[in-house]
Amino acid sequence: MQASEIFEHIKLKFPQVSVDELGGAVVVPKELFLEVAGYLKSGELFFDNLHCVTALDRKDRIELVYIFYSFKMRHRLILKVYLPAGDPEAESLAQFYRSADWFEREVYDMFGVKFRGHPDLRRILNPPDWEGYPLRKDYSHPDLIIKPRD
Amino acid sequence: MAIVEKVLGTEFIKKFPGGSIGLAASESVFKWAKASSLWPMTFGLACCAFEMIAAGAARFDIDRFGSGVFRASPRQCDVMIVAGTICVKMGECMKRLYAQMPEPKYVIAMGDCAISGGIFYHDTYSVVKGTESLGIPVDVYVPGCPPRPENLLFGLMKLQEKVRKEKNAGK
Numbered sequence: 427m428q429a430s431e432i433f434e435h436i437k438l439k440f441p442q443v444s445v446d447e448l449g450g451a452v453v454v455p456k457e458l459f460l461e462v463a464g465y466l467k468s469g470e471l472f473f474d475n476l477h478c479v480t481a482l483d484r485k486d487r488i489e490l491v492y493i494f495y496s497f498k499m500r501h502r503l504i505l506k507v508y509l510p511a512g513d514p515e516a517e518s519l520a521q522f523y524r525s526a527d528w529f530e531r532e533v534y535d536m537f538g539v540k541f542r543g544h545p546d547l548r549r550i551l552n553p554p555d556w557e558g559y560p561l562r563k564d565y566s567h568p569d570l571i572i573k574p575r576d
Numbered sequence: 577m578a579i580v581e582k583v584l585g586t587e588f589i590k591k592f593p594g595g596s597i598g599l600a601a602s603e604s605v606f607k608w609a610k611a612s613s614l615w616p617m618t619f620g621l622a623c624c625a626f627e628m629i630a631a632g633a634a635r636f637d638i639d640r641f642g643s644g645v646f647r648a649s650p651r652q653c654d655v656m657i658v659a660g661t662i663c664v665k666m667g668e669c670m671k672r673l674y675a676q677m678p679e680p681k682y683v684i685a686m687g688d689c690a691i692s693g694g695i696f697y698h699d700t701y702s703v704v705k706g707t708e709s710l711g712i713p714v715d716v717y718v719p720g721c722p723p724r725p726e727n728l729l730f731g732l733m734k735l736q737e738k739v740r741k742e743k744n745a746g747k
Contacts, residue, residue: 551665552664552665552702553664553665553668560701560702565701567701569701569705570699570700570701571697571698571699571705572698572699573698573699
């Protein structure tokens, strides 16, 4: 199924969703996210695989990016959730997808997004006593040497 | 091009009528033995490790220098070849591995990352800026990104030279 068809399917069920500025991803309001994910998992779109979870720091907001894939239908979907900067929180998908467990731990490790309902939310790549979230734009550390730009 | 001017150990052989005999101070024999059997640790951190592996394989054959015995335990090693990028998390393991090696112990920092952080020096939060910054003393630096196996072998020969010229055998 093409991305536009998938979007139409979701739009029928959830009229609040929209397409992001580049047109490649579906943007879901964060209140609706868990509901939409449940629909993707068990609805007629058969998204049985959560391929990737990552995030972007846009300074005024943090975007969560989810890539879903369906082995049965062989189609995929990029889904975005916008979170306010500062102390972002989102719903965990671990109850639907087992792979979300480690993906969300990585996002927490790098961006500091707290996932509600996550079974084991702690750092996965950095040492447990690490301070700060390295992939945030405002991250700083005494050992971090910034390259001089001209 | 005489990097090693003569074959190791030949200075101990004295010709006598009717044969030859080994004659040397015991310390120099020990040093010769030590320099000729520097056992490295099986320890690769990043892409430089593949050059180290190539140096260990048949084409370059680090065994010619007595260093082909890559030991899987730091307790049996003489030299730690730091081959690759040292992450902050790995740095702690490296300190422990170095502490577990018995004296005398030597360290070869192989590649730019192990020397100074290399291409990860700027704008990287997770990389240690070289082996020395962990407090591990380095005997030989082998620059390159990555250094070729020949460079590693040359570094090893320099280390052997250092071992042979040490003042006391106990280090």
